[in-house]
Amino acid sequence: MNRIASLANLRKVMPQWQAKADMLIESLAGTGPFDAVPALAEAFPLSVFPDLIGLRKEGRENLIPYATVAFNAFGPRNALLAEAMDDARDATVWVAESCHRDRLEPDGWGMQVYEAADRGECSHDEAERLVRSFLTAGVDTTVNGIATMIKAFAAFPDQWQRLRAEPGLTKKAVEESLRWGSTVQTFFRTTARDVDVAGSTIPEGAKILLFLAAANRDPRRWDDPDRFDIGRQASGHVGFGFGIHQCLGQMVARMETEAVINAMLPRVSEIRSAGPVRHRLNNTLHAVGALPIDLIPA
Numbered sequence: 001m002n003r004i005a006s007l008a009n010l011r012k013v014m015p016q017w018q019a020k021a022d023m024l025i026e027s028l029a030g031t032g033p034f035d036a037v038p039a040l041a042e043a044f045p046l047s048v049f050p051d052l053i054g055l056r057k058e059g060r061e062n063l064i065p066y067a068t069v070a071f072n073a074f075g076p077r078n079a080l081l082a083e084a085m086d087d088a089r090d091a092t093v094w095v096a097e098s099c100h101r102d103r104l105e106p107d108g109w110g111m112q113v114y115e116a117a118d119r120g121e122c123s124h125d126e127a128e129r130l131v132r133s134f135l136t137a138g139v140d141t142t143v144n145g146i147a148t149m150i151k152a153f154a155a156f157p158d159q160w161q162r163l164r165a166e167p168g169l170t171k172k173a174v175e176e177s178l179r180w181g182s183t184v185q186t187f188f189r190t191t192a193r194d195v196d197v198a199g200s201t202i203p204e205g206a207k208i209l210l211f212l213a214a215a216n217r218d219p220r221r222w223d224d225p226d227r228f229d230i231g232r233q234a235s236g237h238v239g240f241g242f243g244i245h246q247c248l249g250q251m252v253a254r255m256e257t258e259a260v261i262n263a264m265l266p267r268v269s270e271i272r273s274a275g276p277v278r279h280r281l282n283n284t285l286h287a288v289g290a291l292p293i294d295l296i297p298a
């Protein structure tokens, strides 16, 4: 499956993604304050990701409510989850139907997963579940990843000026925003055997909650961890998890984020905060609900 979500496969679509990001930023820069969550952080991934998977066009507004319920479901059975489930009943059915082979476009990654199943690389049931996991894991994560990056540049304006002066730091800036923002705050693991950690034994079969966001701001690992510093060597962060289940879509996420930066560098001289940021509570994600900003044109 890593072959499907590969850099080579992504390089083919990058020129179209860049053109879409350029047009979007062109339409937003210099228009005065706006909420960057719907207008930018949701608009851009939704303009490229569903097409990459080969999703049917009608009903794509279901993707975000579905992802909200999915990421709430990784946490406790609380009121947040109950409310998200109520809001997303139709969305869940729409997503399940959209992952069927006969609903997918012939040229998307979804169909490529079914073709891999035809070759015996996985079962057809697994193919369907994998396509659904793209939709579960690939929308709200990138939406909030992009929102968090914009929030970081608005909160640390010197870093945007530094990036404009040194655009070669773009990849580092993407990694630093993944470290600093840690969109996926926590993730579960199940121990496959007894494990000793810091003098305690965690028994086999235990559910462990990993605090990825805390690790990404651990002062024993990072100097001045709360500072967003695009010159920092941020590789080694755990924003995409780690080990064999590390994020399958990390190249997609990086390329979407880079496309937004590349579009802004020549067009935006300042990313100015235009009001308080509002967070959206979620049992797993560090989610941004409203992000008022003003993109000052270059």
Ligand code: HEM
Binding pocket: 005, 133, 134, 137, 138, 139, 141, 142, 145, 146, 182, 183, 184, 187, 212, 238, 239, 240, 241, 242, 243, 244, 245, 246, 247, 248, 249, 250, 252, 253
């Ligand atoms: C900024 C955006 C993203 C972040 C922060 C993120 C983060 C993560 C994290 C923390 C995990 C768990 C890793 C672990 O258990 O060690 C994960 C898994 C996963 N992600 Fe992402 N992700 C992002 C975007 C995407 C995208 C765009 C896709 C789809 C193309 C995707 C697909 C997946 C899948 C399928 C898994 C499960 C992998 C497995 O269990 O083997 N993610 N992601």
